[in-house]
Structures are given as structure tokens and as C-alpha cells.
Amino acid sequence: MIRVLVPRERQPGETRVAATPETVKRLRGRGCSVWLERQAGLRSGYADEAYAEAGAELFHGEGPEAAERWAEADVVLAVQTPGAPGAEAAAAGLEALRPEALLLGLLNPHGDHSLIERLERQRLSAVALELLPRISRAQAMDVLSSQANIAGYKAVLLAAAALDRFFPMLMTAAGTVQPARVVVLGAGVAGLQAVATARRLGALVKVSDVRPAAREQVESLGARFIEPPRLEESPGEVGGYAREAGAVFLEAQRQLLAPHLAEADVVITTAQVPGRPAPLLITREMLGLLRPGAVVVDLAVGQGGNCAGSRSDATVDVDGVTVIGAGNLPASLPQHASALYARNLAALLEVLIQEGELRLDPEDPLLDPCLLSHAGVCRRDDLRPARSGQEVAA
Incomplete structure (x- = not known):
């Protein structure tokens, strides 16, 4: 079973959440277990009780329980990069993820110059939703359009x-x-x-x-x-x-x-x-x-x-x-913003789940532009800090 973790967003001013009770049900229907940090959806108008009724397992964001969840997660669904510079200190984050875990979110790859190094150091896979190609297959996953x-x-x-x-x-x-x-x-x-x-x-x-x-x-x-x-x-x-x-x-x-x-x-x-x-x-x-x-x-x-x-x-x-x-x-407008964003994420994750397993094909035209790293191997050298001022082809 694929273990999906949804943290509470800690960036100042960020009120959205990466999953709603609706998408928790969708993901569970695809054979995923969903772990959601307590109060992750509170600022978006989604109570913990609604998530629990949808089948999510709630956990506290600090202490041994949080560290255990992060260490066992296969996929992390986030709005912004967990533990990014300037964020409120979290008990767990990218550094607690196991190698080859997958991060999906608005990762600010052009502005966060430490992102690639962190992904490589932890040997993580990461999809930056800003870089999704605008092709017909990606319409249901287009977070830039839904948020714009x-x-x-x-x-x-x-x-x-x-x-x-x-x-x-x-x-x-x-x-x-x-x-x-x-x-x-x-x-x-x-x-x-x-x-x-x-x-x-x-x-x-x-x-x-x-x-x-x-x-x-x-x-x-x-x-x-x-x-x-x-x-x-x-x-x-x-x-x-x-x-x-x-x-x-x-x-x-x-x-x-x-x-x-x-x-x-x-x-x-x-x-x-x-x-x-x-x-x-x-x-x-x-x-x-x-x-x-x-x-x-x-x-x-x-x-x-x-x-x-x-x-x-x-x-x-x-x-x-x-x-x-x-x-x-x-x-x-966090409730509707979260609802649309969570549906975008669920649609993408459903494509990545095949026969009950998470499969990333770097050659897939859907993933090729937005898969920043695959099991810690950087696929977008143009986004490294040394070349951050150059034009990139997203």
C-alpha cells in the first residue's frame, strides 16, 4: 500500500492544504493510505473530523510520531516545500524522508536555490508542479491555472x-x-x-x-x-x-x-x-x-x-x-483554492499509480519537464544555483 503524507503548511501566510476530505477518499480508492498532520486543513475550513471520516489517519506534527510518519512515507503532498528557508521550524521535513520518497508540490524551483542540493542529499524524487507541461493530458493537473x-x-x-x-x-x-x-x-x-x-x-x-x-x-x-x-x-x-x-x-x-x-x-x-x-x-x-x-x-x-x-x-x-x-x-480564498489544488494533485498521483505501485517514468512527456530529481539524481541541471540566472526552458 502506498503511504501518502500531507503536512500542515508552515510558510508564513500560506493557508492552503494539499489534500481535502474529497481527495482523501479518491486516494484511498486507489489503494493509498493517507496520513494527515492534525489541523493541516483547519485554515482552509476542513476539520480533522472530516478527514478522519474520509479515512485519513491523523498524526501530531511534532515528536516521535511525526518523525516515524515522515520516515515511512512513500509520497508527500505539499503546497510549498516542507522546511523551505524562511519557514517555521518543523519537527520533520525533507531531511526525515527515506531515500526514493516522492515529493509533489509548488516547489519554487527557480527561486529556491538550495532545493536541488537537498533533493540530491536525501536521494528523493520530486515533481515541481509549476513546470508541468501544458498538454492535454495535464489539464486536470494544471495547478497554475486553477490557482490563477x-x-x-x-x-x-x-x-x-x-x-x-x-x-x-x-x-x-x-x-x-x-x-x-x-x-x-x-x-x-x-x-x-x-x-x-x-x-x-x-x-x-x-x-x-x-x-x-x-x-x-x-x-x-x-x-x-x-x-x-x-x-x-x-x-x-x-x-x-x-x-x-x-x-x-x-x-x-x-x-x-x-x-x-x-x-x-x-x-x-x-x-x-x-x-x-x-x-x-x-x-x-x-x-x-x-x-x-x-x-x-x-x-x-x-x-x-x-x-x-x-x-x-x-x-x-x-x-x-x-x-x-x-x-x-x-x-x-483557501477553501476553494485547496479544493482545486488537491484535485490537481490527486489527478497527477492517480496517473503515477499503476497496478498498486508508484511508477515514475522520466521519459514520459508529462513528467519530463517537471521531474526535478529521480531517486536523488538531478534531472534539471539548469536549475542549480550556479546557473540560476540563465533562461530555462520549462
Whole structure:
């Protein structure tokens, strides 16, 4: 029987959990035993009793019991890397896992420079869910999309709460109130969800994206598409992810955005490139184009930000413009975020379980990009600290 361990997340601000009572039942149906640290789901709205009813075995996170569970686990399901730098001290973690155990989670392979060395030292296998390929087989496992949906939705709510006016058009005895004007930068999953949410609230929405093909999706949601610069060299995308834009393209894009920013009440930025700093789409000078009282929500702040002056998990005032650095919005809606994330993990693990055994095929196109190490053998030398500044092909 495959022994699956689910720890309580200890990173500051992380409220999600990697399994829910629903997915515990799914995994048990595939012949797994599930060990869950007590109160692991409490901040996500899932009580220990619900897990126990679903068939999970609960254990205390400290002391000999925790060490024993970690030492015997075959698979660890986590949101973030257990025991990562900056995390609250845990009684057990990667160092307690037996060789060849498997870790599944959002492991931050581009930012955690000690990760590869820790995996090698413990001879562990690890799948970084950020690096899952965007192929049809992986759709049910795509954690970036499920969590980005939540981020795009919550970004609009934050903007609406901070804005000094209504979102919808209102007709009152005192006259008509015109709808808010929203500009969304980036038409990926988060951007499209932001468009849909802003439209449901009654705003007029414009969208900018480097891919001309995004027009159809944008217009299907009732928004207006801002055409990207027409240059010979455009970033496009690879493997379902946007590629980094060059300096010439970025400057041309900023010039195109300027008149739209001057009319905007809200700007939501979502542009990110895997393993690279986020492109700076709104410079300090461009912020001056926005009216006092306007709001910018920067969803790319964790990668450096799309907006000058944004700070992670902070709200700053720049000459009357409110700039919100939204670092980990999925954790602000932990119950649904956990439910979706846990389903993604369960779907992946179900694929890896064959005839009652855990089987990792490094040559499988599903695993090849995201299997960081296999039984302690590093498969992504490009993610080692010595080369962390180089571009990687995720």
C-alpha cells in the first residue's frame, strides 16, 4: 500500500492544504493510505473530523510520531516545500524522508536555490508542479491555472474595494453614474478571469496581450482587445507559456498602453514569464498618467512586478494612485483554492499509480519537464544555483 503524507503548511501566510476530505477518499480508492498532520486543513475550513471520516489517519506534527510518519512515507503532498528557508521550524521535513520518497508540490524551483542540493542529499524524487507541461493530458493537473483563476477573481474584488467609485453603471434620481474603466494586462488564465469578473460587476474592460491570438478569447468575454505592437520580433509563447519580450517590444507596448492608462480607473497586471523577472509594463512615469484615486493590482509582484513601485503583500500610494502588490491571492480564498489544488494533485498521483505501485517514468512527456530529481539524481541541471540566472526552458 502506498503511504501518502500531507503536512500542515508552515510558510508564513500560506493557508492552503494539499489534500481535502474529497481527495482523501479518491486516494484511498486507489489503494493509498493517507496520513494527515492534525489541523493541516483547519485554515482552509476542513476539520480533522472530516478527514478522519474520509479515512485519513491523523498524526501530531511534532515528536516521535511525526518523525516515524515522515520516515515511512512513500509520497508527500505539499503546497510549498516542507522546511523551505524562511519557514517555521518543523519537527520533520525533507531531511526525515527515506531515500526514493516522492515529493509533489509548488516547489519554487527557480527561486529556491538550495532545493536541488537537498533533493540530491536525501536521494528523493520530486515533481515541481509549476513546470508541468501544458498538454492535454495535464489539464486536470494544471495547478497554475486553477490557482490563477482564483487570483484573477480576487484581484478584481480588491480593486473594487479600494476604488473610489462604483464598478457598474447606475441610474439614480441624482443622475447616471458611468461604469468604471478597467485595463487588464495579460490574457492568460488570471487575466481572463479578471476580465470575466470585472464584466460581471459591470465595468468596461480593455485587455492587452503580446499574442494577437488572444483577441478571440478577450472579445468572447465582452472586452475590447488592445492590439500588440506590430514588430518583426514579438515574444509569442512556447509550451503554453508567454516568452520574454525584448526591450524594443516592451517600449513599443508601453507607448501603446499610455492612452488607455490615461482613461483607466483600474489596472490589473498579470504578465509573467516562467523563471524570469516579470516584464515592467507600467513605469513610474506611466503611473503619472492615471488619475488620482485609480487602483493598480499587480499580480506579478512575486517576480518583481509589472508595475513600478509595487511591493509584495503591501498597498502603497503613489501620488494618489493605489498600488496593490498581490503576492499570494489564492491563499486568501483557501477553501476553494485547496479544493482545486488537491484535485490537481490527486489527478497527477492517480496517473503515477499503476497496478498498486508508484511508477515514475522520466521519459514520459508529462513528467519530463517537471521531474526535478529521480531517486536523488538531478534531472534539471539548469536549475542549480550556479546557473540560476540563465533562461530555462520549462
